Amino acid sequence: MKLIFELSKPGRGNKVLTPYQTTLNLNPTAEVPAVEIPAAFRRSSAPRLPEVSENDLSRHYNALARRSFGVCDGFYPLGSCTMKYNPKINEVIANLFKFTDIHPLQPKHTVSGCQTVYALAEKYLCGITGMDAMTFQPAAGAHGEFTGILLIKAYHDSRGDYARKKVIVPDSAHGTNPATAAMCGYEVCSIPSTPDGMVDLDALRAAVGPDTAALMLTNPNTIGKIDKNILEITKIVHDAGGLCYYDGANLNAVMGVARPGDMGFDVCHLNLHKTFSTPHGGGGPGSGAVGCKNILKPFLPGSAIGGGGGEQSVGQVKMFFGNFLVVLRALAYLMTLGNSGVREAAQTAVLNANYMKAKMEEAGYVCAYPGICMHEFVLDLSQLKKETGVSALDVAKSMLDHGIHPPTMYFPLIVHEALMFEPTETESRETIDEACAVMAEILKTAKEDPEACHTAPHHTVIGRPDETKAARHPVVRYDFNS
């Protein structure tokens, strides 16, 4: 399909008849006297933006949408990403002019509606997490991690405790955890997991000490299991003078059932774009709200120009107050679910995952870890690869031909040939049954005709792309001379 630059024709599209005076289409009338911008500041040539008619524009983007895949297109069991249904009412609320057309630096008394949205969201989310205070400034999960670990750094610094240079991260962690610790100037101390995927208590005891700043943990963890020893884990860290950070990526399994605050965590981030139903938008915007206990509250960020941070504030992680419209959508969702719905959503997410896991085992797949899972589970395809040569990647690509978005591949790193499924609560039994039937068929194909799996997908708009070529000879913008 053509790029928008290849549709462009000089003189097409938005026209400006007489600069400054009368305009057509999209620009308002200037009405004021023209003022020449001094030559020293003017650019020498116009940017080569597309010149297209609005009809061309509409068709171009609709064609792009058809070549994409959303939750609205089909089953999207992408592990750790919680691709649940994105309710329509949230979108309607987030488009109200009296929310969208509000300037961030309006006087306080003219934005009390926005402030109440944050106050309510904070109250409800503190109730769900067991935290005492919350900031909505972080824009995404990783940004929330960064903020949370900075709070911990500011806490230790405020006590003159500069010896704490290490952050402990299990080897099963999301890549963002060690990257976050490094961004905050910490040395990363990776500890192994036990064969059943839990934190190795002995390894943790050996790792903690007066140099421990924090432990970063996902619970349920990245293999979809709740760590039974969670209270012991947080105690070991606290006894050593460190603090405990809860990565909220997997909160969907336990919201309304158990709270990070009660597990001994001091600070957590939430992915409002996962757990609280706001859409992912092809990669963002999200919201990485951070909740903390009272001991960390004085360090919460504020806005230099808009206010909010206290004397001991760690500073600021984003302009103004965060992704407001995302928080607004999450609040609409919380109001819809209410006290009973939050728990019901979590339970059903866990039920769907366990049901799907059982069906997959029945179909002949091997789960990396036995027993009850939480909201997601991990398949280990190393045996299949050994027997047939068909890899986790081949299986994932085969799913594309069946209209199912593949699960997360090759994560967590502690499982080889991993496929991580998270069906979420907003899928029906039929959808899961059908997906499992597809998976059974792919398994059969893998054994009978492995080549068909190696060359999949066969029915998508492109075949497998050459990623090595893309990385070695980067072409990252359109070449107008081509």
Added chain:
Amino acid sequence: MSSYLCSTPEERQAMLEVLGMKSMDDLYVDVPEEVMIKGPLNLPAPKSELDIRRTMESLAEHNTRFHTILRGAGAERHYIPAAVSRITSNEIFVTAYTPYQAEVSQGVLQSIFEFQTMMCELTGMDVSNASVYDGGTAAAEAVAMCKERKRTKVLVSETTHPDALAVIKTYCYGSNTEVITVPAKDGVTDLEALKSLLGEDSACFYVQQPNFFGMLEDCDALGEAVHAAGAKYIMGVNPATLGVLKSPREYGADIAVGEAQPLGMPLSWGGPYLGFMTCTTAMMRKLPGRIVGETTDDKGERAFVLTMQAREQHIRREKASSNICSNQALCALTASVYLAEMGPAGLAEVGNQCYAKAHYLASELCKIEGVELVFPGEFFHEFVTTLPDTYRVLCALEKKGILGGLRLREGVLWCVTEYCTKADLDEAVAVIKEAYGK
């Protein structure tokens, strides 16, 4: 059904039976009893959709929507063409995830590739990433790209937006990096001060064009000084001005970043907005975030993929330069649609009108006794004036539905975009005159 569940209670019971379980509680036997929530969750009862509409509409009513906004300072009301909001609210774009599976994500990937190209065109740079959270984080990430073993100190102009400066400082607190603020003189960066602060340990210098006070900096001279000291030159720019203003590349910048909210995003009380980052080919492998590249598929057809992932956290973990994964993809799509809809002539007209209307308001305001420009140099579409009795005048404007300029230590910072009509500006001036009893 309040939780958007697809299965009926009977179906869920049947699924439990498949698992050999009696109740939902059996799913949580591994959760330690001590951490289980006892009793009801501290949340109100579920609300109906109509109740939520009413509640939210009533909250919205507690906000004031101004018919005229003369305040910017990092968030600007520009006209958003209808096509922009209609096209970008397509449910597929809205509900897709990061395009990990290229074969079913060509549309999202291509749209990002087109966005990258447009941002490169505006800034004159070679490479763009797929977006970051906002202009402030873009500046902070740019600073992080420049640190080298012996070049560790970061210089930032005092004329930077206070929030962007605070974000840079906070990121640098994390990475234990020293930030030096370069003082301003007459509302622009003091070139001599910059020269005296630059040294062999300087990693980079960041300046905003137009700066926080709306002033146009002498970015040629600043860039020369920075490069003479062997440091990297980062410019923060407003993309709405780049239809007419000199591009960062023409000023010799190594990295150009900025806040792209003016390209089709509503004010939204501060977010979601859009940070963009572009740079020269030489710095490409240090650029954080997602980058989409062109390649071919197994049949030799054009294809797009997420590329150069060896830079990123899921591969490099603690050695990654940034932890970013989610970005502002839908906002980047919005900016692309806006730019394609406006075209080069339309974007230039936005810049020209911002400039002309701001200068009109400035000249009308300065006709009022006691009101004058605080800084002597050239400004673009924001400017600082004195305004005697500021609070009372701003209140008078507010009563008429006009959001006046932002009160700063230096004076009042006004912002005018193409959105304002001449009548809007004349009305504001009349209200101010009336407040002074003239």
